[in-house]
Amino acid sequence: MEHRQTLRPTAGVPKPSSRGKDLDSIDAYAAFTADITLLSEEQGSTDVVVGGRPCSSTRTAAVRGTVTVLHGTGVVRPLHGAGVTVALEEPVALEEGQAFAFRHHGRAAGSGIVTRLPH
Numbered sequence: 001m002e003h004r005q006t007l008r009p010t011a012g013v014p015k016p017s018s019r020g021k022d023l024d025s026i027d028a029y030a031a032f033t034a035d036i037t038l039l040s041e042e043q044g045s046t047d048v049v050v051g052g053r054p055c056s057s058t059r060t061a062a063v064r065g066t067v068t069v070l071h072g073t074g075v076v077r078p079l080h081g082a083g084v085t086v087a088l089e090e091p092v093a094l095e096e097g098q099a100f101a102f103r104h105h106g107r108a109a110g111s112g113i114v115t116r117l118p119h
Helices: none
Strands: 028-038 055-058 061-069 081-093 099-104 107-116
Touching (some): 055 081
Antiparallel strands (some): 055 061
16 A cells, blocks of 8 residues: 655745744855864865955855955964955855855865854
8 A cells, every 4th residue: 555645735835934034044145254264285275365265165055255364364374263254256045153165276275164144
């Protein structure tokens, strides 16, 4: 005997919140602040400099962005970390606390955590 599951018409449709947005929706942003950590040179990382344009990968999106290193330094070296702001070429779905990876010159360079989004 074949067993079939019947889906209700509302299955998989998010319920709207009181502000008219989906409860599970994530907004798209074209900029964010993050804490990043670079891989070692042996793992393929390279310096990330102010104005560099690494490719950030978040969930299923991969988009280039221009990096500005916070706190006066102009470069982040392999195996080091720093606070940065990233201005993306196009908006992507982001939320604070979200992890991401980035590539520089076509090679894995490091990872980071989104710490702040513009409001």
